Amino acid sequence: MIGAGFMGAAHSQGWRVAPRFFDLPLQPEMAVLVGRDLDRTNEAADRWGWGETSTDWREVISRSDIDVVDVVTPGDSHAEIAIAALEAGKHVLCEKPLANTVAEAEAMTDAADRAAARGVRSMVGFTYRRVPAATFARDLVAAGRIGEVRQVRAEYLQDWLSDADAPLTWRLQKDRAGSGALGDIGAHAVDMTEYITGQRVERVSGILETIVSERPLLGEASGLSGSASAERGAVTVDDLALFTGRLTSGALASFEATRFRLGRKNALRIEISGSTGAISFDLERLNELEFYDATAPAEEQGFRRILVTEPGHPYAGAWWPAGHMLGYEHGFSHQAKDFVEAVAEGTAPSPSFADGLHVQRVLDAVERSSAGDSAWITVS
Incomplete structure (x- = not known):
């Protein structure tokens, strides 16, 4: 695994x-953890159960005893690491969003397609699926329980940046993160909509807003850790994204991604209304699904x-007796399970890099729409 945050x-x-x-x-062995700072990486490896550590990801992916590379670094390094790992014959799991730009995501998808021809698998980590x-x-939607999808409302609400004096971390720097709330959490809202409905977002109209334009710099030269200083730096990403999307069927979907909604800690919410029913889900109540039967x-x-x-519910039978709740971390176990099974079976994992590329194109279209007075933009 490359990245230790x-x-x-x-x-x-x-x-x-x-x-x-x-x-x-197949039994995964947690062989090597790679990080930039050796002391911190050693500490993380001891805590999390990794066999050894390194600060050189290139050396690690060249090793013959490594089969899988898990990329959990900031978005600005996803493309370089993932492409190199695929070319080295390693199966790759890469955190979302797939990349910082469409061009990078396209290069990663091309590399994934070439690798797949050699039996090398890849997957993007939209874990909330x-x-x-x-x-x-x-x-339920696939079984026709809500009929024809007519309208979707998807939103991802957080409040961790509502303090204007919160420090300027890498997630607030476009060259590191690619975008702000749009890519960090809005990507999940887009993917969840497409996953549950089985449709694609084909056109968008939106607007991005940076609510706090400057924040205190962090004390250490890396700009990634340490205490905040009195000096302030520019926030170069969005804090709030609002956009409308047209789905494959023609149905409209409304999206919101914000890190300024006070009182909302991790509220990924989606409500899908159909011709014969509706469903509603809120990640802050992740063991529950609301279902409406209009018939x-x-x-x-x-x-x-x-x-x-x-x-009988998805994944739940492997865990606890009915009514004993699962938590946020269980999604990552389910992700590892599905990825290992796909590798063992020689099948294509889902979501694929191509799926991640499509979400990247949606995010890019929203940015272009915002820059063009919220004009409707077709997702290429």
Whole structure:
């Protein structure tokens, strides 16, 4: 695994736990953790259970004993690392968004296609697809339980940047992160919409806003850690993204991604209304799915709460007795399970790099729309 920050902890949990709850056809070995700072990487490896550490990712991906490379670095290095790993014959799991630009995502997808011809697999980490309630929502829509999709509302709401004196981290720098709320969390709203509905976003109209334009610089020269200083630097990404999308069927979808909605900590919400029913999901209540059946007698209609913890629900049967809740970290175990099974079976994992490229094109179209007075832009 290359990267030892927040996502490094989450992915490590997934790799460590998945083989203990699922009967995997191959057993992942957490061999090497790669980070920039050796002391911090050693500390992380000890805590998370990695066998050894390195500060040289190029040397690690050249090793014959490494089969899989998991990329959890900031977006500005995804393309270089993933392409090099695929060309070295390694299966690659890469965190979302796939890249910082469409051009980088295209190059990564081309490399993934070439590698697939040699039996080398790749997947982008839209982990929320693997929350049991979200997967179950997809199954209900695919089974026709809500009829024809007519309208979608998807939003990802956080408040961790509402303090104007929060420091200028890499996530607020366009050259490192690619975009702000749009790419960081808006990408999840787009992917979740497409995953559950089975449709693509084909046209968008949107606007981006940077609410706080300057923030305190961090004390250390790296700009990534340490205490904030009195000097301030420019925020070069968006804080808020609002956009409308037209789906393949012609249905309209509204999207919001913000890191300024006070009181919302990690609220990925989606509500899909169809011709015969509707579903509603909120990540802050991730064990629940709300389902509305418009074909029921009028006296019985209303959203009903489904607790998605039964053995027959997606993934849930491998864990605890019904009603014993799963958490945020379980999605990463499900991701590791699905990836290992695809590698073992020689099948294409999902979501693919091509799926990640499409989301990147949606994000790019939103940016271009915002720059052009919210004009409608076709997703190429």
